[in-house]
Amino acid sequence: MAPRPLTDSPAESHREVVHRLAAAQKSNRGAAGWSRWVNRPAGRQLAALAYRLGLSPNQVTVASALLSGTGIALLATLRPTVGTGVLVASLLVLGYMLDAADGQLARLTGSGSRAGEWLDHVVDATKTAVIHLAVLISFYRFLDLPPAMLLVPLAFSAVACVFFFSVILSEQLRRSARAALGAPASPPSTEPAPVLRSLLVLPGDYGLLCVSFALLGVPSVFVPLYTLLMVANALLLLAALVRWYREMRTFTA
Template sequence: MSAPVHEEDRAGGPPAPPRGFRAALARLAGAQKSAKGAPAYSRFVNRRLGRFLAAASYTAGLTPNQVTGISACFTFAGVALIALAAPAPWVGIAVCLALVVGYAFDSADGQLARLRGGGSPAGEYLDHMVDSLKISALHGAVLISFYRFFDLDHAAYLLIPLGFTVVAAVMFFGMILKDLLARAHRARTGTAVPPAAAPSTLRSLLVVPTDYGLLCASFLLLGWPKVFLPVYALIFAGNLLFLLAASVKWFREVGALGRPEGGA
């Protein structure tokens, strides 16, 4: 899921537009958003894939909204396969590739917006609407696949994708709302954006269970239901534990926004 894009490169006035793929790629290499808090796949793999796709999209004359549309096409093709096709090794490979490419284009749309001078409210709205749809539709498709194709010992296993839908939606909304409230507070008080902390590789590895890229990769196992189900359940458990801990932290951070400086 891509983060909001607001800032423009203003150093010395608007930079000259890059010419060609290599120039665009070089510009993007120095215009990356902070990697703070990003899990390992998203940080080290997906963002780099998105950089190449953003440069290629720029060279092809695509807009960020068009790239968001391409991302949605790949992602929802994968989601449809999960729900409609019986689990098989080829299905797992096809789903994984569709989701991985869709996720890379999801990173590319924000990078392309920065390359073109900054994003727009409409583009941010479209990006987040697609993200919110995909995180619910993906787990809904897994629920359908479990019900139609999996030989489940207990119907209670159906609660796993149902619970994952709730956790993913709440986590996404919580992150977006926290960012929105912080931006509104800074705009109201004139507070400067705090400098981004140095990203931690250890933290990126520790939060891997919450990485959407890991979830995409897990569908390689879809052809082996008895392996896929416990792996999917473990990823769900990791996301649930993270959400419980993060919700407390986010609540404290949002609570501090309305507190006078130096207050308890």
């Protein structure tokens, strides 16, 4: 049954709206720890607030883009200090929470659209690539690092872009395969994701990357941490590509 649009009951309290948003939450299957336990619940609160303010999902997406874009711009232009790191991390984390809020709001209000999905994916694709280029600029401008270390953010950008595109493409091919079989495009799942899996894929969670920038002002900690996250993401990508390829081979043309 499709969720009842929130506009049917404009006098709902914040708690009531949050409760209904929770009922419309997409499955946590495969979700990494930060997204599962922090970002989506926080996004639910922001989605409820956005509804009560009369905002549309696209307006929430634009707000997310502005916050994330500001954080990325500051990362590239300001000297890495403790204050800069906390500010950048805060902007990126809040932007990511709003990124979770727009989809939740769209699903529950029934106001989702192709244009809205397109806008959301374009914003995500842009920040996925550009954030690591901002790290590259920061490394080059402000830190006295061996030249080879500049390859780390370049590699991270490549890994992140391939990861993002592969996720989106795999999702689209699954939808096409299910449509050809007459099955639901996104079959519902109430089964919770295994906790161990959410922890194992945590290094690949964009939210963890956002939080890591709080250590930007301590290069002796941030640079090794950022490098480890890049390596972990590369390993997770390789494992995911193998799994997705095997899955795609099960689909008929």
